[in-house]
Amino acid sequence: MRFRSILAVVTTASVTLSVAATIGVSAPASAAPCGNRGIFGSSLAFGSSLGGLLGRRSDQKPLPRVPTGNTRTVGWVTGALSQNHTDTRFGISGTDLGISWDNGSGQTLMAFGDTYGDCNAPGQQWRHNTILRTSDTTPGDGVGIPSGVPGNVRSGASVSSSTPRRASESVPSPGIPGVAITTIPTAGIAINGIQFMNYMSVRSWGDAGRWVTNYSAVAVSRDNGQTWTTAQSTVRPNLISPSAGAKVVDDSNGKFQQSAYLTGRDGFIYQYGTPNGRFGAAFVTRFRPADILDLKKYEYFTGDKARPWSPDQTRSKAIVREPVGEMSVAWNAYLGRYLMLAGNNGNGSLALRTATAPEGPWSAPTTLLNSRQLSGVYAPYIYAGSPKGGQYLYFTASRWQDYNVMMLRTDLTRIPVR
Incomplete structure (x- = not known):
């Protein structure tokens, strides 16, 4: 049944503070950066005197190997044990995600989630998100990231002259548990040399794979x-708020709290969406590149053969049934299909689906990794700097136990085309 919710339009720096009195402190998540076992996602470790007592580094271990199946690990992208030594070069000892996209001028940008540096520093050098840059198009031997240079927008990271070995935060958050604890990237794309990054404002962490968002939005970078600057026209609120004068927004905003972008072969850009957490279904909307910041010009897939696309987002129908975790979508020339990677939090697997059209129908999932082969792995993102047309699909994924990002490779000759 359709219903309407009173929701407050929120900004990046000040997020729905009026609801703070009614919300509890967030529950812990599962990762353990800097040895923060059991309190990651709460306010206890950050900015407190306990930071230096919790460990000197991330819990990263040597790269795990996968001896069987269609997928192999290649190398760590982040962490002290990576070829990039991001702990000393970028102040990144622990992070996750690694969402990548082509910046349109020969580089691949990679966006990461909550990032930790020196575990003995005040607040453990927590940043809500960071971005690294690379020109590496041979991920088969790992991904190399050049050093950050203050003021150089093509260097490996945005760094300041005062902290040249610490990647800067991209999109800020108040960092208040139960109000707006962090800001997490979910997708990125370049249009005419301008970078667009979809992100979610996380209100509170819950049990593993569950969280609540305030809103999703698009941040814009012209350098x-x-x-980055948030485009207020793209905010999709996801909170009920009793605030006076709040804007009325349809609840189906919740279908697009996390995203993936695809440049279609038909001139449209497709945005795939899921609700907050890893247990919802997947939906899709499309728009012309020039309209990315105008939600009124988006069209939503309805599943109706007579009228498959509609500007009414309440008519949006699922294209993949739940549970769908973090996802990425891309055209693959080797298979001649669109590929969708996503995690299944129900069984701890990463899976691949194929389709001949961006909206599907999407095939049944082919497992790339199961929890027996490699446990705690999530967020598979197709690497945008991959060679075109080869038999190997390169993608990044994160692992809870290490709280870092690795590169993996799938042999597409072992993937059934459906």
Whole structure:
């Protein structure tokens, strides 16, 4: 049944503070950066005197190997044990995600989630998100990231002259548990040399794979990811708020709290969406590149053969049934299909689906990794700098136990085309 909710339009720096009195402190998540076992996602470790007592580094271990199946690990992208030594070069000892996209001028940008540096520093050098840049198109031997240079928007990271070995935060958050604890990237795309990054404002963490968002929105960068500004026209609120004068927004905004972008072969850009957490279904909307900041011009897939696309987002129908975790979508020339990677939090697997059209129908999932082969792995993102047309699909994924990002490779000759 359709219903309407009173929701407050929120900004990046000040997020729905009026609801703070009614919300409890967030529950812990599962990762353990800097040895923060059991309190990651709460306010206890951040900015408190306990930071230096919780460990000197991330819990990263040597790269795990996968001896069987269609997928192999290639190398760590982040962490002290990566070829990039991001702990000393970028102040990144622990992070996740690694969402990548082509910046349109020969580089791949990679966006990461909550990031930790020196575990003994005040607040453990927590940043809500960071971005690294690379020109590496041979991920088969790992991904190399050049050093950050202050003021250089093509260097490996946005860094300041005062902290040249610490990647800067991209999109801020108040960092208040139960109000707006962090800001997490979910997708990125370049249009005419301008970078667009979809992100979610997380209100509170719950049990593993569950969280609540305030809203999703698009941040814009005109300097290759060096600085970002949220486009207020793209905010999709996801909170009920009793605030006077709040804007009325349809509840189906919740279908697009996390995203993936695809440049279609038909001139449209497709945005795939899921609700907050890893247990919802997947939906899709499309728009012309020039209209990315105008939600009124988006069209939503309805599943109706007579009228498959509609400007009414309440008519949006699922294209993949739940549970769908973080996802990425891309055209693959080798298979001649669109590919969708996503996690299944129900069984701890990463899976691949194929389709001949961006909206599907999507095939049944083919497992790339199961929890027996490699446990705690999530967020598979197709690497945008991959060679075109080869038999190997390269993608990044994160692992809870290490709280870092790795590169993996799938042999597409072992993937059934459906």
